[in-house]
């Protein structure tokens with residue numbers, strides 16, 4: 389078996405399944421995908437991509453562009469019809485973006501030669517991309533400039549013991565950043581303890597943080613260590629610190645100054661060595677100006693400040709994050725589900741993500757559960773229509789029109805696949821693929837035929 393994994397993408401409906409089968413016979417590992425949605429996922433495995441661009445129509449060239457952008461680390465080869473080379477736009481694209489092009493029908497010895505060359509290049513690239521993989525070990529996905537900056541900042545602050553204040557909208561990944569600081573620090577083998585100050589009742593938060601002695605208040609039947617103590621030697625993450633009541637802000641300040649605490653109802657000072665990382669989705673400086681947050685505590689916490697950018701400012705991370713969450717849902721998802729359709733990816737890229745990464749995760753989970761087809765569609769994501777940008781609305785409308793056209797044609801011709809494909813102006817294989825994509829059941833007498841074809845294409 390060869391080393392490089394080859395992604396075969398069929399952008400103009402035809403011929404790539406045959407190419408994929410032949411490559412497999414020649415010993416290559418191959419992933420055959422129907423559309424560009426698979427590119428970011430496959431990029432993790434594949435170093436080489438073959439793009440079937442057919443006659444290179446203008447709409448195909450747009451898809452090519454998206455593929456190239458979503459998987460910049462891959463080496464691409466275009467497989468085209470002779471006529472494609474007459475187009476100026478395609479010739480320019482081929483020159484700028486492809487390692488090579490091959491004209492169909494393929495000259496297989498030449499093709500083998502190109503692939504072996506690319507395999508060697510892919511191996512070299514893999515060695516170069518090791519540092520990026522180290523970033524992923526922190527569980528933080530995203531290669532946008534904003535995320536790269538954040539990773540660099542995390543690596544720097546992790547080397548110190550100073551308090552850190554992490555800002556950013558809700559659901560952007562502040563807790564993940566706090567964990568990453570802990571995991572990169574010398575405290576990584578000690579506990580990481582997190583508390584959401586907004587989620588604990590004000591009456592309980594003091595004893596939660598500082599602990600209590602037996603009999604300190606009604607119900608305190610036994611002595612209890614607080615979260616600060618349990619984080620001994622490690623990192624304490626105070627989420628939504630802006631919601632900490634003012635009297636407790638004073639207690640926390642005292643702890644940060646003296647590094648000792650007293651349990652509720654206690655008399656003894658207990659020394660605790662913890663590093664404090666705090667986060668807030670509200671602007672603490674304005675909270676200080678409004679008298680809702682102590683200025684002295686703000687400066688104690690804000691020794692090192694990190695900002696997690698909202699998802700709408702690093703929208704290029706969306707495909708990779710979506711694929712990451714799709715992979716995370718492996719246990720919940722049906723085996724038939726392959727990934728995101730091109731339309732679904734376009735819709736995600738055109739959405740403003742008010743709920744940030746957490747919302748993206750929830751939408752992917754929903755789509756995995758709701759989708760009946762092989763590829764997640766726009767509707768499965770349940771994105772509010774009003775917030776889809778025009779391009780995504782258009783994609784949704786196109787998808788619905790495509791499904792309707794296939795459904796109506798099949799009904800008109802009594803589910804005869806050959807006649808339906810002819811009337812729709814597409815090949816039978818393309819019709820099968822589109823029916824799969826739209827979750828349209830195969831007519832019973834065609835099932836066997838389709839099964840036979842798929843088996844023979846493997």
Ligand SMILES: Nc1ncnc2c1ncn2[C@@H]1O[C@H](COP(=O)(O)OP(=O)(O)OP(=O)(O)O)[C@@H](O)[C@H]1O
Nearest residue numbers: 527528529557558559560561562563564669745746
């Ligand atoms: N860069 C990322 N890579 C992978 N997963 C991420 C990333 N950013 C956030 N997540 C995931 O998104 C979800 C929300 O992240 P997290 O809880 O860290 O956000 P937060 O900003 O602390 O939220 P809140 O403001 O509500 O406390 C989590 O499931 C987290 O694992």
